[in-house]
Amino acid sequence: MSLLCLSNLEIGFTVNGRSVTIVDGINFEMKRGERTTIIGESGCGKSLVAMALLGILPSNATVRGNIRFNNHSLTTVDKCTLRQLRATRIGYVPQSAGTCLNPVFRFETQAREVLHAGNGSSSASGTVARILARVGLPPGVARMYPHQLSEGMKSRALVGLGTCRRPELLVADEPTKGLDNDTKADLVNLLRRLAVDGTQSLLLITHDLDVAKTLPSKLAVMYAGQFVEIGPSHAILDGKAFHPYTKGLLRSHPANGLHPMPGRPPAIHCRPAGCRFASRCSIADSGCVLHPPSFRQVAGDHWVRCHHV
Amino acid sequence: MFEMHNVHKVFYQGQVLRRKRYVVHGATLSVEPGETLGLIGPSGAGKSTIGKLAVRLLEPSEGRLAFEGQDITHADRRTSRRLKAKMQIIFQDPQSSLHPRKKIGDLLREPLRLHRLISRSEEQEVVKRMLAQVGLNEEVLDRFPAEISGGEKQRIIIARVMALRPKFVVLDEPTSMLDVSIQANILHLLVTLQQKWNMGYLYISHDMRLVAKLCQRVAVVAKGRIVEQGPVDEIMARPRHPCTKRLVAAGGL
Numbered sequence: 001m002s003l004l005c006l007s008n009l010e011i012g013f014t015v016n017g018r019s020v021t022i023v024d025g026i027n028f029e030m031k032r033g034e035r036t037t038i039i040g041e042s043g044c045g046k047s048l049v050a051m052a053l054l055g056i057l058p059s060n061a062t063v064r065g066n067i068r069f070n071n072h073s074l075t076t077v078d079k080c081t082l083r084q085l086r087a088t089r090i091g092y093v094p095q096s097a098g099t100c101l102n103p104v105f106r107f108e109t110q111a112r113e114v115l116h117a118g119n120g121s122s123s124a125s126g127t128v129a130r131i132l133a134r135v136g137l138p139p140g141v142a143r144m145y146p147h148q149l150s151e152g153m154k155s156r157a158l159v160g161l162g163t164c165r166r167p168e169l170l171v172a173d174e175p176t177k178g179l180d181n182d183t184k185a186d187l188v189n190l191l192r193r194l195a196v197d198g199t200q201s202l203l204l205i206t207h208d209l210d211v212a213k214t215l216p217s218k219l220a221v222m223y224a225g226q227f228v229e230i231g232p233s234h235a236i237l238d239g240k241a242f243h244p245y246t247k248g249l250l251r252s253h254p255a256n257g258l259h260p261m262p263g264r265p266p267a268i269h270c271r272p273a274g275c276r277f278a279s280r281c282s283i284a285d286s287g288c289v290l291h292p293p294s295f296r297q298v299a300g301d302h303w304v305r306c307h308h309v
Numbered sequence: 310m311f312e313m314h315n316v317h318k319v320f321y322q323g324q325v326l327r328r329k330r331y332v333v334h335g336a337t338l339s340v341e342p343g344e345t346l347g348l349i350g351p352s353g354a355g356k357s358t359i360g361k362l363a364v365r366l367l368e369p370s371e372g373r374l375a376f377e378g379q380d381i382t383h384a385d386r387r388t389s390r391r392l393k394a395k396m397q398i399i400f401q402d403p404q405s406s407l408h409p410r411k412k413i414g415d416l417l418r419e420p421l422r423l424h425r426l427i428s429r430s431e432e433q434e435v436v437k438r439m440l441a442q443v444g445l446n447e448e449v450l451d452r453f454p455a456e457i458s459g460g461e462k463q464r465i466i467i468a469r470v471m472a473l474r475p476k477f478v479v480l481d482e483p484t485s486m487l488d489v490s491i492q493a494n495i496l497h498l499l500v501t502l503q504q505k506w507n508m509g510y511l512y513i514s515h516d517m518r519l520v521a522k523l524c525q526r527v528a529v530v531a532k533g534r535i536v537e538q539g540p541v542d543e544i545m546a547r548p549r550h551p552c553t554k555r556l557v558a559a560g561g562l
Contacts (some may be wrong), residue, residue, distance in 0.1 A: 041488045043458055178402075178486055180352040180515045181559055207488040252493035254518040260493040264460075 003201055004030040004053070004169060008065035011048050015060065020269055023048050023225045025295070026065070030201055030218075032168070037204045037212045037233060039249075040222030041265065046205045047095065050173045054092055055082050069169070087117035091167035095174045097154035101146040107157060108142040114161045135160040135190055152183035156190065163194045170194075173205045188214050209253050213237050218301070221246045224265050224276040227295070231302035242304040244281045275307065283308050310509050311340040311363070311396075311477045316372030318358055332358050334533040336372075340477060340509040347520035347541065348513045349556060350530035356513045359530065360479040363511055364398045365389065376477070394424045397475040401482040403462035407454040413465055414450035420469050439468040443498060460491035464498070471502055479511045484519075496523060517556045521545055529553045 009026035012019050023045035030036050038046045051057045053067050053074055067074040072085065086092070094100045102110055111128045128142045135156040146154060155175055162170055172191060176184045188211055191202065206212060212219060212233055219233035221243065229236065229243040241247050248261040263280035266272055275293050278284040293307045318333040333355045340346045348356050361367045365374070365381070374382045381392060400406050407416055417436045421427055427435055440447060443464040449457055457465070463483060470478060480499065484492040500523065503510060514520050520527050521541055528538040531552040537544060548554045 041490055042460075182351055185559075209489055249490050252490045254489075254492075254516065254522060258493045258496060258519075258522050260497045261490050 002029045002068075003032045003034075003070065004203070005068040006049075006053070006065070007068075009049070009052065009067065010064040011045070011052055011057070012062045012064075013058075013060055014062065019062070021225070022268055023052075025226050027295070028220060028227070028230065030169075030203065033201055035202045035204070035215060035217035036220065037206060037215065037217045038220045038222055039206055039209065039212050042207060043265065044222045045225045046207075046222050047173055050092075050171050050203070050205055054086060054090065054171060083117075088165050089168050091162040091165065091170040093158050093162040093170065093172040093175045095177060097158050097175075098151060100158060101154060103146050105145070106142070107144055107146070107149075111142070111161060111164070114164060131160040131164045132157075134163070134194070152179060152186070155179060155183070155187055159187065159190055159194065163200075167200065169201045169203065171203045171205075174207070175204075176206065176208055176211055184208075184211065185214070191215065209237065209250070221249070224271060225268075226276065226305065227303075228277065228305045229303065231299070231304075235299075235302065242298055242302070242309045243277075243306050244283060244308075245277045248280070275305075310342050310377055311511075312373075312375040313338050313359075313363060314373040314375070316359075316362055316369045316374065318355075318362060318367060319370040331533055333362065333369075336362075336530075336535050338511075338528050338535065338538065340511055342476065342509050343503065343507040344526070345503070345510040345512050345524040347524035347527035348511060348530060349515060349517060349520050349527060350552070351556075352515065354530045355533040356515075356530050357481055358533075360398060360481045360511060360513050363477075364396045364479050365392070366398070390424075394426075394473040395475055396477045396479075397470040397473060398479040398481060399463075399466055399470055399483050402486050403459055403466055404454070404486070406466050407462055409454055411453075412450065413452050413454070413457070416454070416465060417450075417469060417472070420472055424473060426473070435472070439472050442471065442502070443468045458491075459487050460495065463487060463491075463495055467495070467498065467502070471506075474506065475508060477509045477511070479513070481513045482515070485514075515556075517545070517559065529556065 006026050006028055010021055011023040012021040026049060038049065040046045052063050055074060057063065063075055072081065108128045111131055129139050132139055132141050137153060137156055141149065141157065149157065159175060176187055179187065192215055204215060217233050219231060219236050220227050221229040223245045229241065229246050236246060241250060250256055251259040252261055261280060266276055272278060272289065274290050275284065275288040278288040288307055293305050295303050295305045298304050298309055314337050316333060316336045317331060320330050320332055322328045322330050336359050338346060348359060350356050358367065362369050369382065373380060376392060376396065384392060414436060417439055418432055421432060421435060437447060445461060445464055449461065454462055484495050487495060512524055524541050526539065527541050527544055528535050529550060529552060536550040537553050544553060545557060548557045
């Protein structure tokens with residue numbers, strides 16, 4: 001049975017009485033111990049997917065469709081159960097490590113909060129020292145305030161917090177944003193190591209193709225609020241990508257010649273009726289503009305949303 | 310055109326002991342018109358400090374700076390003001406480079422007014438031209454920085470800098486906060502503008518692949534010192550210093 005299953009997920013916002021849909025038609029499944037990476041440009045809605053499954057969207061957001069985690073439906077579950085699930089079974093490594101730790105508390109105070117969450121008592125499942133040791137930070141960090149840590153150390157500390165309760169699913173939202181290459185490689189290794197020990201699954205959200213490449217997984221490419229391609233990362237990143245957007249994204253990578261993609265994604269409030277990539281696509285025809293493409297299977301576990309594949 | 314000769318920068322640490330720490334230790338480099346010099350090194354090596362010293366946002370503790378044959382190390386206020394239009398810097402994080410409570414239109418007008426480049430009547434026209442140059446349309450003028458994307462913000466910053474027609478621009482990791490596809494767009498734009506106005510760039514990065522793509526020469530910085538300098542092809546083919554070897558070998562990750 002699958003660990004996580006998103007079906008027909010739609011996320012919209014109501015702003016000034018008008019509602020706009022930002023993410024739609026998200027369908028995917030994750031088995032226990034599997035790794036999934038979502039890549040896409042900023043603004044395509046990838047972080048919203050993570051926020052929806054953690055139940056941390058702002059109050060003016062509406063979620064339709066279903067998110068199933070084990071036997072729980074995360075869209076309808078009561079607050080208390082959701083809290084319990086997030087405390088022990090779903091871990092989260094938030095974006096921008098710099099702003100996620102409370103600046104006025106020492107690291108140990110914040111770590112204890114995570115260790116005790118959902119327990120009601122003080123029977124912590126580990127100690128702060130053990131968290132730090134697991135992510136390779138010196139024990140002295142426990143007594144430090146966030147501003148005394150470097151950006152890389154903060155990212156490590158957050159990975160430590162996200163994984164300390166041994167969650168079945170770890171959601172990491174751009175854990176490497178703004179880090180330099182050494183620190184980035186370091187953090188990816190850490191994620192790889194922590195996610196393999198035991199039966200943890202990892203849902204990684206990133207816009208960094210290098211990171212996606214070093215962590216082999218199921219890769220979902222997102223564009224303008226939809227998945228446009230899902231397949232094994234080694235196939236997609238090593239030249240067997242099908243969707244024109246994925247190809248363009250790969251060509252704009254410095255290792256592949258840094259070729260810019262023309263145009264920009266459609267604005268959220270005026271998305272085209274047909275294929276959302278049509279205006280930037282070199283092989284688009286009149287059919288693409290009129291009819292939205294369906295998500296079709298092109299190989300065993302490879303799905304593409306394009307008329308021309 | 311731009312020269313930096315044996316520049317040192319010392320910061321003092323601690324309140325009682327005042328320990329001396331050399332952040333930049335004898336940096337010597339030069340940039341010609343139309344040329345891009347890459348400055349590469351691990352984080353904390355002092356790349357950004359060199360960049361800030363170059364545009365005189367920091368005062369060097371020792372050494373000499375020259376721009377167009379003129380010594381500018383201790384330029385007076387009036388000369389500094391004139392120089393600031395000629396020597397510009399683009400920072401890493403577009404978010405923190407734009408005043409969050411000013412509209413894009415005002416942000417674009419700001420450098421024009423500060424440097425008294427044009428009369429108020431021409432402003433509207435010039436602002437439109439600035440936008441067109443960086444490939445944005447006029448609807449962004451009434452927005453706030455929070456309402457546009459990171460790539461668009463970086464374009465606004467480029468428009469602001471380029472309106473002054475600088476001769477020398479320091480690019481301090483201009484794309485490290487942006488997505489890959491947008492990164493390619495922004496770098497393409499920067500190169501196009503460089504060719505148009507024959508500007509000299511000092512491009513700071515930690516990604517050797519980008520440096521190899523964009524720069525003619527490269528200087529490798531490690532622990533505040535420039536450990537290797539030369540044409541990009543040569544250094545890529547035969548890196549000598551261990552730090553350079555690591556950077557060349559690392560590629561992406």
